[in-house]
Amino acid sequence: MVNIAVLGYGTVGSGVVELFDINKEIIEKRVNDEINVKYILDIKDFKGDKFENKIIKDFDVILNDKDVNIVAEVIGGATIAYEYTKKLLEAGKSVVTSNKELVALKGEELLKIANKNNVKYLFEASVGGGIPVIHPMKECLKANNINEIIGIMNGTTNYILTKMIEDKVSFKEALENAQKLGYAEANPDADIKGIDACRKICILSSLAYGINIDPNKIDVEGIENITLDQIEKASNLGYVIKLIGYSKKTSEEKISIFVAPCAIKKTHPLANANDVYNAILVNGDMVGNVMFYGKGAGKFPTASAVCSDILECLKKDIENEIIWETKPVTLMKPELKMLNDGVNIPVLE
Amino acid sequence: MVNIAVLGYGTVGSGVVELFDINKEIIEKRVNDEINVKYILDIKDFKGDKFENKIIKDFDVILNDKDVNIVAEVIGGATIAYEYTKKLLEAGKSVVTSNKELVALKGEELLKIANKNNVKYLFEASVGGGIPVIHPMKECLKANNINEIIGIMNGTTNYILTKMIEDKVSFKEALENAQKLGYAEANPDADIKGIDACRKICILSSLAYGINIDPNKIDVEGIENITLDQIEKASNLGYVIKLIGYSKKTSEEKISIFVAPCAIKKTHPLANANDVYNAILVNGDMVGNVMFYGKGAGKFPTASAVCSDILECLKKDIENEIIWETKPVTLMKPELKMLNDGVNIPVLE
Numbered sequence: 001m002v003n004i005a006v007l008g009y010g011t012v013g014s015g016v017v018e019l020f021d022i023n024k025e026i027i028e029k030r031v032n033d034e035i036n037v038k039y040i041l042d043i044k045d046f047k048g049d050k051f052e053n054k055i056i057k058d059f060d061v062i063l064n065d066k067d068v069n070i071v072a073e074v075i076g077g078a079t080i081a082y083e084y085t086k087k088l089l090e091a092g093k094s095v096v097t098s099n100k101e102l103v104a105l106k107g108e109e110l111l112k113i114a115n116k117n118n119v120k121y122l123f124e125a126s127v128g129g130g131i132p133v134i135h136p137m138k139e140c141l142k143a144n145n146i147n148e149i150i151g152i153m154n155g156t157t158n159y160i161l162t163k164m165i166e167d168k169v170s171f172k173e174a175l176e177n178a179q180k181l182g183y184a185e186a187n188p189d190a191d192i193k194g195i196d197a198c199r200k201i202c203i204l205s206s207l208a209y210g211i212n213i214d215p216n217k218i219d220v221e222g223i224e225n226i227t228l229d230q231i232e233k234a235s236n237l238g239y240v241i242k243l244i245g246y247s248k249k250t251s252e253e254k255i256s257i258f259v260a261p262c263a264i265k266k267t268h269p270l271a272n273a274n275d276v277y278n279a280i281l282v283n284g285d286m287v288g289n290v291m292f293y294g295k296g297a298g299k300f301p302t303a304s305a306v307c308s309d310i311l312e313c314l315k316k317d318i319e320n321e322i323i324w325e326t327k328p329v330t331l332m333k334p335e336l337k338m339l340n341d342g343v344n345i346p347v348l349e
Numbered sequence: 350m351v352n353i354a355v356l357g358y359g360t361v362g363s364g365v366v367e368l369f370d371i372n373k374e375i376i377e378k379r380v381n382d383e384i385n386v387k388y389i390l391d392i393k394d395f396k397g398d399k400f401e402n403k404i405i406k407d408f409d410v411i412l413n414d415k416d417v418n419i420v421a422e423v424i425g426g427a428t429i430a431y432e433y434t435k436k437l438l439e440a441g442k443s444v445v446t447s448n449k450e451l452v453a454l455k456g457e458e459l460l461k462i463a464n465k466n467n468v469k470y471l472f473e474a475s476v477g478g479g480i481p482v483i484h485p486m487k488e489c490l491k492a493n494n495i496n497e498i499i500g501i502m503n504g505t506t507n508y509i510l511t512k513m514i515e516d517k518v519s520f521k522e523a524l525e526n527a528q529k530l531g532y533a534e535a536n537p538d539a540d541i542k543g544i545d546a547c548r549k550i551c552i553l554s555s556l557a558y559g560i561n562i563d564p565n566k567i568d569v570e571g572i573e574n575i576t577l578d579q580i581e582k583a584s585n586l587g588y589v590i591k592l593i594g595y596s597k598k599t600s601e602e603k604i605s606i607f608v609a610p611c612a613i614k615k616t617h618p619l620a621n622a623n624d625v626y627n628a629i630l631v632n633g634d635m636v637g638n639v640m641f642y643g644k645g646a647g648k649f650p651t652a653s654a655v656c657s658d659i660l661e662c663l664k665k666d667i668e669n670e671i672i673w674e675t676k677p678v679t680l681m682k683p684e685l686k687m688l689n690d691g692v693n694i695p696v697l698e
Contacts, residue, residue: 140481
């Protein structure tokens with residue numbers, strides 16, 4: 001039996017616990033072992049919850065339990081989550097997470113601690129929700145130099161832009177609609193201003209190039225100023241407007257990187273990623289362009305990625321992880337052609 | 350140092366050897382070891398070839414060399430390749446392959462032999478060329494029941510259909526064009542009649558459902574009767590015609606499965622996979638729809654997948670592989686709505 005702990009019993013945390021319950025049979029058959037969620041750490045009580053008896057408030061119980069070797073951190077943020085993750089890795093426990101903020105800000109340090117302690121720090125769910133992208137990039141493109149990454153990496157903004165196109169509503173109206181449906185938070189800044197997409201392009205770029213990329217040094221523009229008029233004019237020209245995270249390694253020490261709304265042709269592979277779907281195009285020198293597409297957020301899609309990382313931790317083989325390091329690098333926004341005729345948005349070919 | 354052997358020095362085989370040469374530095378850094386192609390088995394001589402000194406004609410040299418533990422089989426077909434693969438696995442060597450015919454026909458048996466001998470039989474390159482799809486399905490969707498697979502899985506036919514649409518040429522003309530460019534073989538039957546796509550949907554379905562699916566029992570229709578008129582009428586209705594491999598597990602003992610040209614909406618995620626690109630949509634009960642897109646054929650894309658499987662074999666951990674078994678199952682072609690108005694092609698929503 002494998003005992004695990006889940007830190008945080010919000011949307012993703014409850015998804016992880018429920019997923020292991022719902023798909024117990026097939027998972028146990030596949031890994032030839034039983035997965036037991038021994039603890040759920042949360043500050044709330046969850047009276048009457050099916051898994052109430054697993055909920056604890058004292059982190060040290062998990063830290064000191066020698067039977068728990070794998071922990072899912074789905075608290076979010078870079079404060080308590082950082083402290084807990086560090087302690088767990090130092091105590092020789094593997095940690096998996098959906099926490100893009102923490103991975104983008106502290107990934108380098110946490111990966112080094114994990115390596116030093118012969119445990120894993122995995123974060124498939126931190127980019128693209130349920131879409132397999134980090135693991136395939138690390139494992140399936142291992143024989144490639146990765147040169148370029150272009151992605152629609154934020155479900156909230158993609159939902160808003162899709163609704164503006166489909167329902168011909170303003171940004172404000174589409175945002176309110178997204179908030180009503182729970183696709184956008186009461187304070188939507190991290191999404192609509194591109195901060196979330198920025199964290200994700202930084203994680204993928206750090207992984208691809210082996211260079212730590214600080215999200216605070218990236219040129220980021222959100223979608224809050226996109227008008228319905230721009231969207232309609234772009235559409236008439238055969239383009240859709242999407243919030244794009246972009247990065248390209250142009251030399252050993254130079255990376256073109258930015259987050260901004262861009263116009264892409266309707267026939268572009270990314271163009272049909274609508275609503276809360278994400279799509280990430282990765283260019284490898286041998287494989288060419290590959291794209292990964294799926295739901296970029298949501299309880300069970302994200303839990304799917306967290307759970308697959310937990311199952312990955314069952315493998316005893318600790319590989320020489322591809323980690324990223326702080327190196328001298330120039331980050332810059334490339335010059336892009338503008339789509340004119342009243343649209344005034346950069347074009348990504 | 351890790352010694353490997355490559356069986357077959359054709360397009361894919363030479364791609365594998367060259368890839369390890371070109372990307373030597375980054376690969377060795379990532380796996381922390383040196384990869385040495387010790388032998389290349391081929392019946393021809395390749396006088397003057399850069400790797401001429403590695404070419405041998407006697408398979409037994411490889412079979413009996415205790416220093417070679419990983420072999421890439423890129424001969425193709427299900428005769429010699431089958432015999433060699435069986436002997437290698439029985440001798441305790443891991444085998445990786447791009448050979449879809451062999452995997453579709455003998456995968457169950459070969460996976461069992463590999464398991465028994467504690468080695469790996471990996472075949473990422475057998476479906477979708479360089480696209481990571483088999484490994485992500487096995488590893489990243491491990492917490493999901495996979496219910497449905499829809500894919501454009503043959504680059505040759507997709508190239509022909511794309512040219513018919515873009516250049517408004519007949520099937521015959523587009524095929525001749527594809528042959529000139531090396532995208533179609535002199536005898537193009539396996540591609541245009543859907544046989545190749547059938548092998549691929551069988552491999553993915555066997556893997557997804559754990560049930561051995563015999564490619565000889567599938568309803569298969571090719572693209573040889575598709576007319577430019579049908580394509581143009583479909584386009585006017587907002588559809589594109591693609592050769593689709595489809596499968597859906599409708600109950601424990603029933604699988605809807607077929608290969609046929611289908612009409613899909615231009616806004617469908619698969620619709621923008623053009624030319625030799627492939628795209629495969631997989632539905633998991635937790636993650637929803639995910640899609641994998643990239644070049645479905647070609648020297649270096651396919652070599653990228655073969656090489657990543659070779660690197661995967663370096664991991665010492667032999668997992669409890671998800672293999673497929675012969676079970677009682679009913680395979681049937683589902684009833685599909687037809688796109689009328691003179692098109693007369695089934696519609697995939």
